[in-house]
Amino acid sequence: MACSGSEVDLSTIPLVALNMTVRKKLGLYLNPRNTVAADWMAVAEEFDFSYLEIKNYEHSENPTRRVLENWQARSTDATVGKLLSVLAKVERNDIVEDLRALIDEDVRKYLENLKKTNDPPVQVPEVNSSVPRSPVQCAITREDDPEGAPELFDAFICYCQSDFEFVHEMIRELEQTDYKLKLCVFDRDVLPGSCVWTITSELIEKRCKRMVVVISDEYLDSDECDFQTKFALSLCPGARNKRLIPVVYKSMKRPFPSILRFLTRCDYTRPCTQAWFWVRLAKALSLP
Template sequence: EVLHVWSLKENATIGHLIEMLKSIERFDVLEEIQSSLAKDVSKYRERSSSPMPVQVPEVSPSNYPNLPTTSELHGITLQDDPEGVHKELFDAYVCYCKQDRDFVLKMVERLEREQSGPGGRRLKLCIDDRDLIPGTAYLTVTAELIENRCKRMVV
C-alpha cells in the first residue's frame, strides 16, 4: 500500500519514499533497503557522470556531398530541380527484384541506347539504384514516380 501511494505522487523520488517510511515509523524497512539503495545511487551516479556521446549538428550524405537537401518530394531523382519546379519525367519505372539486377541493367542500357521509343526516340527509364537520391523515403518516392512521373511501369 505504501509503495502504491508513493508511486502516485507527482515527484515520486527515493527521498520522498524514505520520508514517507519515516513518517509511518517503518524504520525496519529503511534498514532492510538501505544497502540496496546505496548500490542503486552509486550506479546512478556512475551513469550520470559518464560523458554523453558526441553528435554532429547536421547529418549529410557523405558519399554525395554536392547533393542538395530538399523536401521529401522535391529533388527525388539526381536530375530533379531541388526547388521542385522542373521534375524529371520517365517513359517507365522499372520494378525488379535484386536477384535480377544484372539482367535489368543490361536491358535498360539496351533500351536507352536504341531508338525504340515513340517517334524513334530513346527511352528514358527509371531504376532506383541509379536515378534516386540516396536516403529518400523509398516507398513514398516510388509511389510519386509511378503515379506522376512515369508513363508506364515495367515489371
C-alpha cells in the first residue's frame, strides 16, 4: 500500500513511525465494543493473537494500544501498510479515511528523520574536491583510531540535557566501579563538527550493543530523543537483538511512552528496589 500522493511503500514503514496522536485516535475508534462495526478484537484476530491473549486484553484500559504495542514487539510484519490493510479487511475504511492525513504526516516525518542520517553535510565543490578520497576510517569519537578498528561501546545513552546530572551518576556507577562498562555519552564521547543525525545512527546501529533510554517528562518533548528511540526500534522490531532498556529515575507527570511499554524498565523511583537498580542495569548491559 503506497502513501497517497507519493511513491512511499507503507509496507516498509515500521509501526514505530506512528506517533501518539494517531494511536490515541485508533483507540477512540476501536476500543468501544461494537455490534455493528469491527472493533479492536477483530483487528487483534487479524494480527494472529490467540483467543486467550485477546481475553486478557479485555481487562486493559486501552486494549487497542496494548494490541498495537505487543504486535509491534513480536512481529517483523508490524508496519503501517499492514495496519491499514487490516483495517480495510475488517471494513473499517472510515478509520483509514479519517486518519490517513495524520498517518501520512507521521510517515513523512519518520522518513525525513531517517534521511537526515544518510545525507552528508553540504559542501561546496572546491572544499569537497580537496578532501583525499581514501577508504580510511573517519574518527567520530574521542578514542577512535582512524587507521584501526572503530571504538565500540556496551551501550548508547539516550537522554535530554535536563537529565544530564543523572547521566553523570550513571557514568560513576557503571564505568568507574567494578562493572567497568563502556557507555557512549554523546556530549562526552563524540567529536564536534560532523552531522549529528549521521553520527547518532552510526553509533546506535554499529558501535553499541544496547541502548539505555533515560525517560522523563523532558524526554517526551525531545525531538532528538524521539528520533534515537524510533531509529533503534526500527533496526529490529521489538528490540529483540539490539535491546533497549528504559530507565526511569524520577517521578513523571505524563504517561510513559507507549512505544516502550512492552519493554521491562529499570525504575529508580521505587525505594523498595532501589538497592538493586545499578546491579540489574549493569547485568543487563554486560550480557553478550
